């Protein structure tokens with residue numbers, strides 16, 4: 001079995017796990033939750049095996065290197081770090097519902113890697129600039145950071161959902177239009193990633209389908225959420241809002257350390273390859289923008305009134321910056337001399 | 347009076363610069379403005395901007411410094427504001443935190459602990475003395491500054507704490523940000539970034555600076571002894587390697603083979619492999635003698651294929667595809683065509699089967715010349731003595747005295763973050779209350795951050811004490 005095949009299978013197990021978690025949450029079936037946990041374990045193991053196998057295969061092809069050198073390989077590693085982070089949180093805080101919001105991200109990352117026509121899964125030899133141990137440290141630290149931010153993002157989405165439900169029940173403050181708007185952006189963005197980038201549709205068709213998908217989800221959520229009983233059932237198993245807020249903060253702190261380490265190792269690598277540790281190229285700049293957003297979040301917590309909701313907004317904004325650093329930069333105009341390589345790298 | 351007013355202003359200013367609100371505003375402003383430079387390409391040639399944005403657009407971008415925005419005064423001002431903010435804020439807070447952090451007498455007061463929500467309690471059959479000894483033994487692992495103090499009502503309290511210095515973590519992170527900016531400034535003011543292309547076998551001691559076309563003299567010359575390029579079977583580049591010698595007064599002072607990711611560093615100057623190129627093949631010199639052997643390229647117009655043959659002056663060649671013969675008649679060092687000088691050329695006679703011979707002039711410097719005849723074949727000749735291919739190596743040459751400071755800042759930042767995020771100043775108090783039979787124990791915890799970890803720590807301590815309580819305790 002080749003690593004590509006193994007990883008394709010893993011993609012579907014991540015998808016299955018996401019479905020089980022969502023079913024476990026929505027229908028309150030412990031069986032589904034248990035199946036979900038098992039499938040995450042299988043997916044994480046398969047993901048890891050695929051990673052190792054790919055490493056071995058590269059040696060068999062005569063130019064062995066750690067499989068962290070192009071978009072495909074980084075996506076595979078990203079999915080794995082999300083899966084592992086989820087397991088850590090689930091066992092540490094004894095709450096699996098979070099998986100319904102984080103595992104879809106792992107699935108999307110793997111699906112993008114395996115299915116997108118724009119992402120090649122060929123094992124390629126390293127071009128000279130990539131032959132550096134700093135690069136390996138760079139990719140690993142960055143993606144652990146991104147995974148932590150992904151989990152924080154999932155928690156923030158949960159927090160906002162919970163806020164909307166709570167305000168409907170009159171148990172937690174007034175309804176804010178902002179929460180609904182942010183969730184709409186999230187839904188449309190998710191759809192756009194699915195249709196445009198993974199399935200390779202045109203932008204117009206992708207956006208149309210994404211809006212349609214968001215509308216369907218909204219309608220479903222609205223009709224379900226109108227019933228008090230359903231609402232109670234859906235949200236009773238969420239962690240306490242204060243815990244979600246706390247966990248968001250902790251995942252962001254964790255991510256911040258690793259993002260900082262990622263930017264630092266990247267700078268050191270750039271300095272050894274090109275003689276400058278910082279060159280303001282779009283990729284570098286976007287990682288710094290992401291860093292600024294999360295630094296803002298850490299400090300905003302010190303201001304009165306900046307708990308909970310606004311922290312959730314900032315955490316979502318930060319993750320959008322992460323995604324842009326990761327994928328969006330390749331869409332920007334102007335080719336830096338290493339721009340083409342940047343596409344291969346991160 | 348005047349002094350009072352200026353003091354008040356100073357006070358206001360300090361408050362302004364110490365505020366976290368300013369931090370949030372500045373950090374978000376930096377994030378938002380940084381986007382501009384990723385959407386508008388930076389430091390391109392003016393002509394490129396004019397093409398993309400029109401002359402008026404370019405003038406506007408230039409006026410706002412948006413073509414080099416990360417070095418624009420307003421962006422630098424934002425960075426400066428951040429640094430002032432960090433320094434003022436940290437100094438202000440350190441002033442109040444200092445006495446707490448560096449006190450000899452920690453603030454151990456039972457009522458302060460009793461207000462804490464972080465607690466764990468248990469009952470023990472042992473007598474208060476034994477429990478106290480157990481508590482001391484358990485706390486001695488990991489905690490410091492143990493203190494046993496009687497409180498009223500026969501209650502005894504055992505206090506301890508750990509990781510007091512972790513309160514300095516944030517200031518360490520903030521210090522690293524200041525160091526980072528300082529290191530960047532040192533590099534910007536005292537360093538340079540240049541590049542130079544050196545053909546194999548040649549040397550230079552001048553490089554072209556990245557910003558503008560100014561040159562810079564190096565304290566030594568760089569000679570490229572050799573450049574080599576290797577590729578993978580699929581054609582992707584595998585390695586670029588330059589053999590470099592540094593020369594001073596004609597003497598070699600340093601030699602090294604550099605590859606990407608393994609530069610040569612000497613006297614604070616760094617030389618990086620950055621690009622390469624092929625030099626155009628040298629042309630036969632004016633007035634040189636006839637080349638001994640000639641390569642003849644024959645392109646058939648009918649099949650579109652090109653054939654290579656070799657010969658010398660005086661030879662007669664059979665052309666492929668039964669196209670006839672070509673006789674190489676003579677060599678002329680400076681031929682001309684319709685009054686235009688063509689340089690060295692070969693005169694030849696082309697005879698297609700069953701046709702009259704045609705006289706051709708085939709200039710060595712203009713291989714496409716015979717194509718203009720639009721005949722059944724197009725012929726080009728070149729000297730067959732192959733000059734070896736010559737490369738030049740493209741080197742990036744930099745000097746940055748700020749790198750050391752920046753690297754120290756990197757290390758300090760990571761250490762500071764780890765301390766600030768994952769350590770906290772933890773204080774515990776074990777209150778031991780005698781009961782009619784046995785002892786009631788409450789463990790209180792107080793911390794400056796991460797209350798959940800503290801709660802777990804307190805519960806862990808309780809478990810350890812109950813586990814140790816059954817056995818005779820060591821003092």
Ligand code: HEM
Nearest residue numbers: 295298302364365366369428431432435516519523763766
């Ligand atoms: C890029 C710049 C900055 C970075 C990377 C940074 C980093 C940090 C970090 C990592 C923390 C710890 C956060 C936490 O405890 O959750 C922190 C806390 C803090 N920062 Fe900053 N900071 C920056 C700028 C500033 C500025 C300009 C101020 C000025 C007001 C400031 C004021 C504070 C304060 C008051 C705290 C909380 C200290 C405490 O908990 O006692 N920071 N900073």
